[in-house]
Amino acid sequence: MDLDPVLLARLQFAFTVSFHIIFPAFTIGLSAYIATLEGLWIWTGTDRYHLIARFWTKIFAVSFAMGVVSGIVLSYQFGTNWSRFSTTVGNVVGPLIGYEVLTAFFLEATFLGVMLFGWNRVPPWLHVLATVIVAVGTALSAFWILSANSWMQTPAGHEIKDGIAVPVDWLSVIFNPSFPYRFAHMLTAAYLTTSFVVLAVGARYLLAGRHTEEARTMLRMAVGFIAIVAPLQVLLGDQHGLNTAKHQPMKIAAIEGHWDGSEPGAFHIVAWPNMHAERNDFAISIPRAASLLITHDPNGLFPGLKSVPASDRPPVTLVFYAFRLMILIGFAMVGTGWVGAWLWHRGRLFSTAWFLRPAANVWWAGFVAVISGWIVTESGRQPWLAYGILRTADAVSPVPAGIVLTTLILFIVVYAIIFSMGIYYINRLIHTGPTGPSILPAEHGLPSRPLSGAEEAAREALGR
Amino acid sequence: MEWYLPVIWAALIGIAVGLYVILDGFDLGLGILFPAFPSDRHRDLMVNTVAPFWDGNETWLVLGGGGLLVAFPRAYAVLMPALYLPVILMLLALVFRGVAFEFRWVARTSKPWWDLAFWLGSTLAAFFQGVILGGLIQGITVAHGEFAGGPFDWATSFSVMCGLGVVAGYALLGATWLLIRTEGDLAERARELAKLLILAVLAFMAVVSLWTPIASQHIAQRWFSRPNILFLWPVPLITALIAWAGWRWLDTGREVLPFLAAIGLFLLGYLGLVISWFPYLVPPALTVWDTAAVPASQIFTLLGVVFMLPIILGYFGFVYWLFRGKVREGEGYH
Ligand code: HDD
Ligand code: HEM
Ligand code: HEM
Numbered sequence: 001m002d003l004d005p006v007l008l009a010r011l012q013f014a015f016t017v018s019f020h021i022i023f024p025a026f027t028i029g030l031s032a033y034i035a036t037l038e039g040l041w042i043w044t045g046t047d048r049y050h051l052i053a054r055f056w057t058k059i060f061a062v063s064f065a066m067g068v069v070s071g072i073v074l075s076y077q078f079g080t081n082w083s084r085f086s087t088t089v090g091n092v093v094g095p096l097i098g099y100e101v102l103t104a105f106f107l108e109a110t111f112l113g114v115m116l117f118g119w120n121r122v123p124p125w126l127h128v129l130a131t132v133i134v135a136v137g138t139a140l141s142a143f144w145i146l147s148a149n150s151w152m153q154t155p156a157g158h159e160i161k162d163g164i165a166v167p168v169d170w171l172s173v174i175f176n177p178s179f180p181y182r183f184a185h186m187l188t189a190a191y192l193t194t195s196f197v198v199l200a201v202g203a204r205y206l207l208a209g210r211h212t213e214e215a216r217t218m219l220r221m222a223v224g225f226i227a228i229v230a231p232l233q234v235l236l237g238d239q240h241g242l243n244t245a246k247h248q249p250m251k252i253a254a255i256e257g258h259w260d261g262s263e264p265g266a267f268h269i270v271a272w273p274n275m276h277a278e279r280n281d282f283a284i285s286i287p288r289a290a291s292l293l294i295t296h297d298p299n300g301l302f303p304g305l306k307s308v309p310a311s312d313r314p315p316v317t318l319v320f321y322a323f324r325l326m327i328l329i330g331f332a333m334v335g336t337g338w339v340g341a342w343l344w345h346r347g348r349l350f351s352t353a354w355f356l357r358p359a360a361n362v363w364w365a366g367f368v369a370v371i372s373g374w375i376v377t378e379s380g381r382q383p384w385l386a387y388g389i390l391r392t393a394d395a396v397s398p399v400p401a402g403i404v405l406t407t408l409i410l411f412i413v414v415y416a417i418i419f420s421m422g423i424y425y426i427n428r429l430i431h432t433g434p435t436g437p438s439i440l441p442a443e444h445g446l447p448s449r450p451l452s453g454a455e456e457a458a459r460e461a462l463g464r
Numbered sequence: 465m466e467w468y469l470p471v472i473w474a475a476l477i478g479i480a481v482g483l484y485v486i487l488d489g490f491d492l493g494l495g496i497l498f499p500a501f502p503s504d505r506h507r508d509l510m511v512n513t514v515a516p517f518w519d520g521n522e523t524w525l526v527l528g529g530g531g532l533l534v535a536f537p538r539a540y541a542v543l544m545p546a547l548y549l550p551v552i553l554m555l556l557a558l559v560f561r562g563v564a565f566e567f568r569w570v571a572r573t574s575k576p577w578w579d580l581a582f583w584l585g586s587t588l589a590a591f592f593q594g595v596i597l598g599g600l601i602q603g604i605t606v607a608h609g610e611f612a613g614g615p616f617d618w619a620t621s622f623s624v625m626c627g628l629g630v631v632a633g634y635a636l637l638g639a640t641w642l643l644i645r646t647e648g649d650l651a652e653r654a655r656e657l658a659k660l661l662i663l664a665v666l667a668f669m670a671v672v673s674l675w676t677p678i679a680s681q682h683i684a685q686r687w688f689s690r691p692n693i694l695f696l697w698p699v700p701l702i703t704a705l706i707a708w709a710g711w712r713w714l715d716t717g718r719e720v721l722p723f724l725a726a727i728g729l730f731l732l733g734y735l736g737l738v739i740s741w742f743p744y745l746v747p748p749a750l751t752v753w754d755t756a757a758v759p760a761s762q763i764f765t766l767l768g769v770v771f772m773l774p775i776i777l778g779y780f781g782f783v784y785w786l787f788r789g790k791v792r793e794g795e796g797y798h
Contacts, residue, residue: 062566068519069562073555076529079544080551083611086544090537091757095765098534101527102772106780109523113516113783121786167760397545403615407552414556418563425570 003401006393009081012408014378016073018371019415023067025370028142028187029194030060031135033221034115038128052214054119055434056198059426061116066422068109070415081404082385085395089165089386092158092173093148100144108137139187146186150179152386153377154247165389177247181240182377188233189373191225192333193366198222199336200363201430203356211433216350223344227337234330238293245294248387249303250312251380254319256290257283261304265290273316278306314382322375329369336362469762470752473535474745476769480531482734484524485593486637486727491518493638495561495586496631498579500657506650507579511565512791513645518565520780522558534765538609539745539755546604546611547596547618554592561585587631594630598623601676601683601737606749622679629668633730636661640710640723647790658722659714666707669733673700676740682748683740696739703732 034053041049075097078086086094114122114130122130157172158165167173202218205211245252252258257273257280258265267289271280288298295302305313336359343349350356385392491514501507514521532540544551564582571578599618606612639661642654677684687696710725743751756762 058570062570065519065563065566068522069559072522072526072558075526075533076544076551076555078533079529079540080548083541083545086533086537086541087609090533090540091761094530094534094537094757095761095768097530098765099768101523101530102768102776105523105526106520106772106776109519110776110779110783112519114786117516118786166758167764170764397541397548398611399545399548400615403548407549410552410556414559418559421567421571421574422563425567429570 003405005399005401005404006396008401008404008408009396010392012404012411013077013081015408016070016077016411018374019419020067020070020074021370021374022367023063023070024138024142025190025193025367026197027060027064027067028138028190029192030056030063031131031138032191033194033198034060035128035131035135038131042124042128048213048217051434052217055214057116058429062422062426062429064112066418081397081399082395083397085385085390088163088390088395089152092151092165092167095167096144096148096151096174100141104137104141104144108134108141111137142187142190143183146183147174147176147179150182151176153182153381154178155386155389160389165386178243181236181243185233185236185240185373188229188236189366189370192229192233193370195222195225195229196333196366197363199226200360203360204430205433206350207353207356207360214434219349220344223337223340223349226333227341230330230333230337234334237330242294245302248381250305250308250314251319252294253303253305254314254316254380255323255376256294257316257320258290258302258304259306261301261307263301264288264299265294265302267293271320273320275310275313275316312383314380319376319380322372322379326369326372326376329365329372333365466759467753469759469766470535470756471743472766473531473756473762474743474752477528477531477535478738480524480527482731484521484528485730485734487521487524488518489634489730490514490637490641491521492561492586492590493634493636493641495582496590496635497638497657498583498586501650501653509646509650509791510642511568513642515565516783516787520783522562535757535762536745536752536755537757539750542604542606542609542611542746542750542755543600546613547599548615550592550595550599550618554589554596557585557588557592559585561589590631590634591627594627595623597630598626600747601626601740602679603748604746606746609750622675625668625675626672629665629672632661632664632668636665636726637723637730640726643719644723645791655714659711662707662710662714665729669703669729673736680748686740699732699736699739703729706732
């Protein structure tokens with residue numbers, strides 16, 4: 001059998017990284033949400049916030065564990081599967097990942113212990129602080145890893161010596177041209193992803209008539225957040241795209257399915273990009289709309305795919321559709337937020353079944369948008385791994401294809417088990433809901449709880 | 465090029481790996497010991513002794529791997545493909561044992577399965593770490609600065625021996641850790657096991673130490689040539705002394721000292737390796753200088769290390785201090 005080691009390495013990396021991003025997308029937002037709830041609890045003294053915070057903390061613990069173990073796999077794959085990548089750009093990308101470990105990973109991982117197990121060992125303010133630190137740690141980790149990724153998209157601050165990228169100016173490396181946009185867009189994406197999970201869980205409880213007090217709080221918080229932040233995300237995405245048009249014109253050409261740069265671009269609502277015939281089949285388009293979006297001029301011109309040889313073009317169909325899926329979800333999010341806010345204003349948010357029913361089923365919206373967004377970003381920069389510096393095909397490790405295939409299959413099997421069990425357990429935690437005594441007798445003079453009580457309640461609730 | 469930068473980095477990565485081995489060593493060790501503690505009550509207690517720490521402990525592995533990429537990208541690019549299978553298998557084992565920490569609490573009927581996953585994950589992770597070590601000691605085939613061997617070069621009886629040795633060593637760390645954090649029948653059991661494990665670890669250390677110079681000319685030279693041997697002969701002697709002291713402390717019912725003795729054994733084994741191989745990072749072909757990143761990259765990250773490492777150690781210590789003392793039944797979970 002003739003296996004292509006490059007293709008297999010790509011499939012393996014795409015699989016493991018897509019699996020990983022599911023968890024950061026959720027834990028970055030969830031830690032911030034839990035920190036907010038705990039802050040509100042201290043501030044207002046309302047027990048309900050505390051109860052909700054503890055409920056989400058259990059779910060957070062399960063997701064975080066999956067995020068950590070899948071992340072550790074990735075950091076080693078740079079060496080195992082992309083060793084020539086490490087040699088060629090390791091001098092620039094390595095330190096960014098090093099800083100991520102030093103400033104973010106240790107912070108998250110250490111204070112996670114306090115956040116999960118410290119309820120009866122530290123005073124409430126210190127617990128809130130630990131949770132805030134975990135939330136900041138996850139955002140910092142996004143900062144560094146996105147800086148590394150953005151440098152691969154839009155390299156800056158380096159020079160090439162003997163075929164190897166060498167850093168010259170660290171500030172330009174870190175704050176490379178696409179980084180601010182990517183960081184803002186991704187962080188917002190993570191917060192939106194979490195708020196849709198919170199929205200769905202709240203709506204689910206309301207429909208079932210359980211935990212109604214807590215559910216109302218969750219719903220209000222989620223709807224308020226989405227109504228404001230989802231439109232912001234559309235704006236950020238637009239700016240991100242304009243920036244990409246400057247630095248990675250072929251990515252934009254693929255996103256728009258734009259072949260011929262000598263004519264203004266149409267926005268294709270539906271189309272089947274045909275890479276052989278170099279045109280779109282079955283296109284339904286709005287003439288000149290893409291030009292309007294990208295150049296802010298209906299007659300504006302931007303480079304088309306035909307301006308480079310076929311070997312330098314990204315896989316158009318994948319990028320084209322992944323982008324449309326993300327946009328669709330983005331606008332649906334804006335719609336959800338605004339409709340919800342309007343119902344809230346009318347005092348009908350908690351009783352409108354036609355809103356709650358769909359809302360109870362859209363927990364996946366953010367995850368799908370995040371993965372589609374990354375497919376646009378990563379596939380759209382092909383055939384380059386580090387734009388203009390290193391091609392993906394030249395970055396692969398000298399490992400036989402059969403071995404890569406074997407480990408790919410192992411990854412799929414292991415992750416399938418972990419993922420399905422994880423989802424199953426999270427679902428059960430959600431089903432159990434925020435229960436248990438919310439305030440417990442003071443011990444050691446702390447208004448905190450001897451955990452054994454909570455533990456028993458939790459066990460009982462779980463039926464063990 | 466500043467010749468000392470790569471040496472500093474080698475020392476830093478050495479410290480990170482050393483801390484990893486000790487810290488994750490004892491929590492992997494608990495997993496390895498699971499079959500010896502069949503009762504659910506004991507297992508819950510054991511897991512609770514490390515539940516707040518394991519994630520932080522494992523992060524040293526990321527620093528070790530990340531540090532290699534930062535400071536010695538060429539070594540990273542040779543070692544990882546050379547040890548491809550054991551590295552990936554170790555990572556997959558760590559996946560299982562990591563999620564088992566959380567899953568076994570929320571599982572109902574499937575809890576025994578997650579206990580099995582915890583045991584197998586911990587044991588295989590330890591085993592493959594030993595195999596990686598063995599593969600490294602044996603030496604790696606390099607041509608034109610790239611790995612040039614086959615995908616199964618690492619699979620020898622020597623590396624399997626190293627794998628088993630690490631499993632025994634981590635189990636010893638785990639058993640002595642339990643003496644500090646638990647009491648009653650659980651601690652008694654751990655004390656019995658620790659004695660057996662000291663003997664096993666000594667046996668493995670002896671076999672590996674004798675085998676290594678046979679497997680590698682270079683190492684034989686380094687240890688047995690004059691004047692080196694005059695300085696080096698105490699190393700095995702001190703090892704034997706520490707093992708003997710550890711045994712005594714176990715006998716006399718000490719709680720903390722046996723753990724320190726176990727750490728001492730690990731550190732001596734580690735020192736032996738450093739003596740054998742420094743300054744080679746990819747033995748027997750590439751030294752720390754051959755594989756170093758450019759000074760600009762090493763200095764930039766070194767600044768971060770100098771600034772952050774004390775802070776990290778500070779809050780690390782804080783969390784260990786916070787969760788000090790014996791764990792009690794029912795205590796602990798979120
Ligand atoms: C936008 C955010 C983001 C992105 C793009 C990535 N990660 Fe990640 N990663 C996180 C955000 C994050 C996090 C929020 O910090 C995690 C996720 C779940 C977690 O639960 O901590 C984490 C955990 C995590 C860990 C474990 C850390 C620990 O021990 O605590 C490692 C080693 C990595 N990641 C490595 C990577 C690599 C090599 C990536 C790229 C290919 C990557 N991550 C993409
Ligand atoms: C976490 C969110 C991310 C997702 C979902 C993601 C997704 C993907 C996908 C789908 C591919 C395959 C593209 C293709 O082959 O057509 C890929 C490739 C790759 N990405 Fe990302 N990526 C993410 C973040 C990152 C980051 C932060 C980095 C680097 C710091 C990175 C580095 C790479 C590398 C090295 C490849 C291999 C080259 C290739 O397969 O084409 N990715 N990623
Ligand atoms: C309709 C509004 C949106 C627009 C115009 C938009 C635009 C873009 C563009 C142009 C990119 C590719 C940038 C590049 O690779 O250079 C991108 C990537 C991405 N998008 Fe969106 N997006 C929108 C909505 C969303 C939503 C709602 C989410 C998730 C909740 C999301 C998540 C992402 C992610 C995770 C990436 C990859 C990381 C990055 O490059 O930032 N986007 N988006």
